[in-house]
């Protein structure tokens with residue numbers, strides 16, 4: 488881990504790049520090609536995701552925000568103040584920052600794979616809340632979980648909003664939550680946002696919006712991959728698909744080739760025929776009881792659940 492700002496650290500570029508290239512090659516060479524959803528988040532991707540959160544069709548962000556607005560005082564009472572608040576996938580840090588007045592953490596640790604975007608957000612936040620110690624970590628926490636020594640050990644509250652857990656399969660989610668539990672000590676907890684199962688039309692619209700912002704967000708993965716492994720994907724030769732797969736209980740995003748094409752990258756390449764797809768994201772939707780069962784199988788005890796009147800989204804507090 489190398490120092491970025493005074494206290495914003497990042498994986499060493501060389502080791503990270505070798506790993507990133509291996510992972511991308513494995514996915515692109517596979518018969519059913521895939522790109523991990525984490526590659527949706529370069530600086531532009533993070534901005535496009537911010538724009539998605541403003542869309543009328545994309546209900547999760549505002550539904551979750553309404554839950555925090557309505558139940559914030561009780562959530563703060565349950566979660567406690569003076570914690571080390573560890574924000575997983577912090578992005579622009581806006582969700583955590585809106586809770587600072589209620590949660591009054593003693594330390595705020597923002598983690599995001601999009602290190603550059605995170606650094607800018609933290610710079611602004613430090614000026615607004617000078618009394619809170621802040622750390623920024625540019626790292627991928629999806630497959631391993633080792634918090635550097637700057638992260639205080641006492642009373643960690645992990646904040647995992649927005650239903651980002653949905654990017655994992657339920658099996659992967661359990662592995663991830665177990666690793667998280669391992670970082671909680673005896674007195675830690677998690678405050679997690681979970682998107683609930685709902686009608687297909689609402690889900691289809693949320694992931695295939697009229698303006699095409701989600702399409703741009705998905706297609707941007709190709710630009711990012713071009714940059715990361717020296718590939719020559721022609722973004723204009725691909726189209727976005729985003730839809731709810733009811734049988735699998737998940738939204739899927741794919742990129743579909745609109746014509747036959749040869750794509751090259753450093754050390755390799757591949758032919759894609761018109762209609763071939765690259766799977767870029769799953770976003771699992773949970774029944775409330777299944778989300779609680781998953782947390783409990785992972786070693787947590789769910790203490791409180793807050794939802795909106797339509798029961799579209801749930802915020803769950805679970806303790807170690």
Ligand code: AVJ
Pocket residue numbers: 539547649650651652653654693694701768769770
């Ligand atoms: C950030 C993973 C929660 O799955 O809803 C938004 C990402 N993808 N639109 C989600 C996303 C397409 C989002 N998460």
